[in-house]
Amino acid sequence: DADVTQxxxxxITKTGKRIMLECSQTKGHDRMYWYxxxxxxxxxxxxxxxxxxxxxxxxxxxxxxxxxxxxxxxxLSLESAIPNQTALYFCATSDRAGPxxxxxxxxxxxxxxxx
Amino acid sequence: xxSVTQMxxxxxxxxxxxxxxxxxxxxxxxxxxxxxxQYPGEGLQLLLKATxxxxxxxxKGFEATYRKETTSFHLEKGSVQVSDSAVYFxxxxxxxxxxxxxxxxxxxxxxxP
Numbered sequence: 001d002a003d004v005t006q007x008x009x010x011x012i013t014k015t016g017k018r019i020m021l022e023c024s025q026t027k028g029h030d031r032m033y034w035y036x037x038x039x040x041x042x043x044x045x046x047x048x049x050x051x052x053x054x055x056x057x058x059x060x061x062x063x064x065x066x067x068x069x070x071x072x073x074x075x076l077s078l079e080s081a082i083p084n085q086t087a088l089y090f091c092a093t094s095d096r097a098g099p100x101x102x103x104x105x106x107x108x109x110x111x112x113x114x115x
Numbered sequence: 116x117x118s119v120t121q122m123x124x125x126x127x128x129x130x131x132x133x134x135x136x137x138x139x140x141x142x143x144x145x146x147x148x149x150x151x152x153q154y155p156g157e158g159l160q161l162l163l164k165a166t167x168x169x170x171x172x173x174x175k176g177f178e179a180t181y182r183k184e185t186t187s188f189h190l191e192k193g194s195v196q197v198s199d200s201a202v203y204f205x206x207x208x209x210x211x212x213x214x215x216x217x218x219x220x221x222x223x224x225x226x227x228p
Binding site for chain 2: 043045048092103
């Protein structure tokens with residue numbers, strides 16, 4: 001089983017709809033991240049959380065919100081989707097302690113299309 | 116702020132050719148440097164990393180050396196295979212930034228038999 005899972009894997013929605021993307025992990029990591037990937041722009045950080053009570057904005061948080069329901073779950077919401085939020089979304093995790101705190105582990109991604 | 120610049124693709128090669136993907140960075144302090152690979156339809160996975168100047172990261176025949184004097188971390192492989200076709204991302208992580216990753220734009224590599 002994958003260590004970092006994302007649901008749904010693909011989603012098509014309409015402008016103005018609310019949508020939630022979910023991420024779960026079994027790695028036991030404290031830190032979780034949401035990124036979006038656009039062609040030629042690499043990955044850009046939307047939100048990150050270093051533990052259940054810690055939520056921080058990334059470089060492109062406008063139009064998004066997150067919820068850290070438990071150590072293992074981190075959800076990303078689009079309150080009112082717009083077409084320029086069409087992208088590939090990735091969740092990632094990293095460890096808080098140990099020799100590899102700088103290494104992130106990624107889920108398989110959610111392809112979101114907003115019509 | 117931190118930034119990463121890598122060569123644009125796509126890069127098209129024949130099998131057994133030599134691959135180089137250039138990556139340069141701007142950062143404060145002493146970041147860790149990474150190459151991530153994304154195979155078709157999959158998420159990113161760590162390919163290699165280096166945490167201090169002159170370190171060489173290596174994995175699966177790929178290598179990259181942390182060059183502080185030129186702020187570079189170029190990825191190389193001596194003989195590519197069709198299975199190396201993927202998108203490659205250079206990234207950095209700085210302790211001052213809470214170990215958040217900053218990515219380059221990605222380079223698509225296509226290896227033809």
